[in-house]
Amino acid sequence: MSTKIEEKPETETEADEQTSPGEQRRELKRERAAEREQQIQEELSEAEKTVGIKVFRFDPEVADKEEPRFDSFTVPFFRGMSVLDALVYARDTYDSSLTFRHSCRQAVCGSDALFINGRQRLACKTQVSDLESPIRIEPLPHQDVVKDLVVDMEHFYEQMHAVEPYFDPDELPDGELEEQRQTPENREKVKLSTRCIWCGACMSSCNIAAGDNEYLGPAAINKAYRFAMDEREGDDRKQERLRIVEQEHGVWRCQTQFSCTEVCPKDIPLTEHIQELKREAIKSNLKFW
């Protein structure tokens, strides 16, 4: 590599008299591309194992990507490689226009929920070695694709905000510095529901949410559960929260298909929480006289 860099100025001075600066730049670019190509080949042959990924491509603003298609990439495998690692390699190596969301790489930010081998998963939490090759990577179903693997999350966020997902107690403690204590039992009850990272995998897997745009969806109902079951909020607030989820497009749309519970990357028992809110809604409305 170092010898090549030394050669470059020579070729440039020679070319100076015959070619324009633009062509010189293009020449350099071609050289770099060839070099990179060779490097990729080396990387691929050095790797003990390679994996193939098939990635969904779509971009309404680019002429040759207007028609959705799948692009295949070969990626050198290393132990512990996640699907996100494979995508990052493909983007950095083959096609810098390959678009996907990712941020923390440790299943906390919830940006990279994708449809991987027919199931909603977090790309950063899914090991390549657990999947059959070639790995088929698509954007989340039932959401509009903006570009490649990026989907429009606006509707999902709207549903999340519809359940007023913030702590809002009936009465505050007297002293300004006084803590609002929660019993360990109550904390255990809401513990799993607080894990939600707003990735949207559950909403995407839900057959009902796909057909009914007004349905709150598993994630939003889980959020409602998290606060409705929090004893610190008080009864009045709980009744208000129940009124939100017991509407026509609230908890009663759930048909207990368990799809959301199966795909949740944080293992939240979503169906269980929805069912519990259904029972709470009944209890608060049922009258025998």
Next chain:
Amino acid sequence: MSQSYDRGTVESFGRWREFSAGMWAWIFHKLTGWILVGYLFTHIAVLSTAIGVDPGSAAVADGTDFYTSTLQGLEELLIVRFLEVGLLAVAVFHIMNGIRLLFVDLGIGLTSQDKSFYASLVLTGAITVASIPTFLAGVL
């Protein structure tokens, strides 16, 4: 959500191979439910036409036993016998999965919902197979 372009098999039922147990339970429950509703109305139609209640007809005046002859005629058909086995399978699955859903609604055993679905399938199969000698007696 409506799409302005075709994403192929991503969002369709063409993905049925990837459905999980809970999804299959839902699909079968709907399907068997509709079949049972369809059977109910067929049943009413057959019975109401087989009892000979039209007071003006000559046959009623004769005292012909319409009901027995209609049912005997039906039971002689092999296809009806097979349909009866099918009906039992449909009804048993709907009952079993209905009990499963009752437990789901009560919040009992939600972590083993897939196992209870498989159990209802196995029970349905067993009861259906056991019923075959009874239903097919006399025609085979």
